[in-house]
Amino acid sequence: QQQVKQSPQSLIVQKGGISIINCAYENTAFDYFPWYQQFPGKGPALLIAIRPDVSEKKEGRFTISFNKSAKQFSLHIMDSQPGDSATYFCAAVGGSYIPTFGRGTSLIVHP
């Protein structure tokens, strides 16, 4: 049973464009929603995270939008750059501290 559904599986964006990745979760006990970024040959690294008491969090070009009633959250990458090309994983965490990850989105930003 996939508790966190992530889409799209792959995404191609032109430099300067907006990249949008969506995730949906089922378990209302989740209370922490991080996004991880993974470059080839590296482990995932935390990019940005949000808790359900806010609807949006912005860090530089990266923004998380959170819709608690719909149980959905999304990552927006503004002014996408070739260096943003990576795999992005959304996750949801509850009381066990163990993230449930989405299956990942491979982002390619063309120069």
Added chain:
Amino acid sequence: KAGVTQTPRYLIKTRGQQVTLSCSPISGHRSVSWYQQTPGQGLQFLFEYFSETQRNKGNFPGRFSGRQFSNSRSEMNVSTLELGDSALYLCASSFGTGVTGELFFGEGSRLTVL
């Protein structure tokens, strides 16, 4: 501050063999988690150790096991290897207590089973 270190980085085994992977967490981190990453399934949680005790376990067969030592270093073992065990095995560390927070991943051990 040193990051999470995993060894070996690459290894090739044949079906039926066993393998042991090692993980050294960030200093001060007491929780170590293991994940299997494959192209089709993403990041699948194997198990988590906290203060030498397995605290959480994912849905993997008993061939997959792990342990944690008093210095928080961890090992995972896969016995009777199958072709489907070919994957990138990632270790992650965290403080493991208090407010839910960030996982710090190593670069992984890439296992190929022939």
